[in-house]
Amino acid sequence: MSVARLPTRADAKPEAAPPMPELPEVETVRRGLAPAMEGQVIARADVRRPDLRWPFPPDMAARLTGARVLRLRRRSKYILADLDTGETLIIHLGMSGRMLVSGVMPGAFHFDHPAPEKHDHVVLDMAGGARVTFNDARRFGAMDLVPTAAAEAHWLLADLGPEPLGNAFNDAYLVARLRGRMTPIKAALLDQRVVAGLGNIYVCEALNRAGISPRRKAGRIAAPRVAGLVPVIRDVLTEAIAAGGSSLRDHRQASGELGYFQHDFRAYGREGAPCRSPGCGGAIRRIVQSGRSTFYCPRCQR
Known part of the structure; x- marks a missing residue:
C-alpha cells in the first residue's frame, strides 16, 4: 500500500x-x-x-x-x-x-x-x-x-477549536477565550481556533439573536453577555441542521434537496428589511468586515 x-x-x-x-x-x-x-x-x-x-x-x-x-x-x-x-x-x-x-x-x-x-x-x-x-x-x-x-x-484539523455543539464549548470556555481580545466579536467567532465550524451566515444570525453588535471588541463585552452567546449559537445551529441547512448558491443535501433554514434568517442577506427582533422597529444594515458582508441591526444590536 x-x-x-x-x-x-x-x-x-x-x-x-x-x-x-x-x-x-x-x-x-x-x-x-x-x-x-x-x-x-x-x-x-x-x-x-x-x-x-x-x-x-x-x-x-x-x-x-x-x-x-x-x-x-x-x-x-x-x-x-x-x-x-x-x-x-x-x-x-x-x-x-x-x-x-x-x-x-x-x-x-x-x-x-x-x-x-x-x-x-x-x-x-x-x-x-x-x-x-x-x-x-x-x-x-x-x-x-x-x-x-x-x-x-492533519493540518486541516490540528488547530481547530471545540465543536460548538459539544460539551467543551461552554460559557466558561468562551469567556476565557475571548478575554482581552481586541478583534471585533464577529471576527473572533469566525476564528476556527476559537470555535470550529462557524461561518459568516450563522455568526451573523447568532449575534442578531443575542443583541450584540458585530463591531464590538470581543474583549470588551461583559462576561454574562459572552456566556449568553453559547446557548444562542447552539440554538441557531440546531435549528439550521433540523431545517436541512441553508442552501445558498450551490449547496445541496446528499439527497439533492435544498435546505430551507434561509427562509428563517433574521439578519443574513436582509439588508434594508425590518429587524425581526420583537419590538425593535429597526432595519437590517450591511457592512463589510474583513472582506465579508455582515448583516446586523444597529438599533437592537449593541
Missing part, C-alpha cells in the same frame, strides 16, 4: 477563500450519507481526475476499493469516513462540492443511477447498491486519506 504524503498549506491553490458550506450544511450531508455508507463496503472507487484543490493521495481508488466504512463523523466543516483499513477519508465540500446518493438506500426505494456528469470527480459504488458521487464544479473541494490514528493531526 502506498503511503500518502500529507498535503500542506502550500498545496492549496492560491485563490482567495470562497464562501463555504458551514457546519449545519456539512452535518446535514453527513447524516444523508450515513445510511448509504456506514457499515458498507466500497465495492469500487472511481477517481476521475488527479486533483481537486490539491492532488489526491497516491492510489486513492485502490486504497478505497474493498474498504468498509466503519463510521462517518464530522469535525468542523469536514466529513471523516473511518475505514476498516486503518485509514480515514477526509472530505471537504469546498465552495460547490456535493455528495449525492443514488441507487439503493436502506429502508427506502430503488432508483436508477443518473448519467455521469462533467464534474463527477469521485464515484464510490457501495456493495449495498448505493452510489455516492462527489460532484464539484469549481474544484475547491478536497479529499485526503490519512491513518485514522493521525487524522486529528
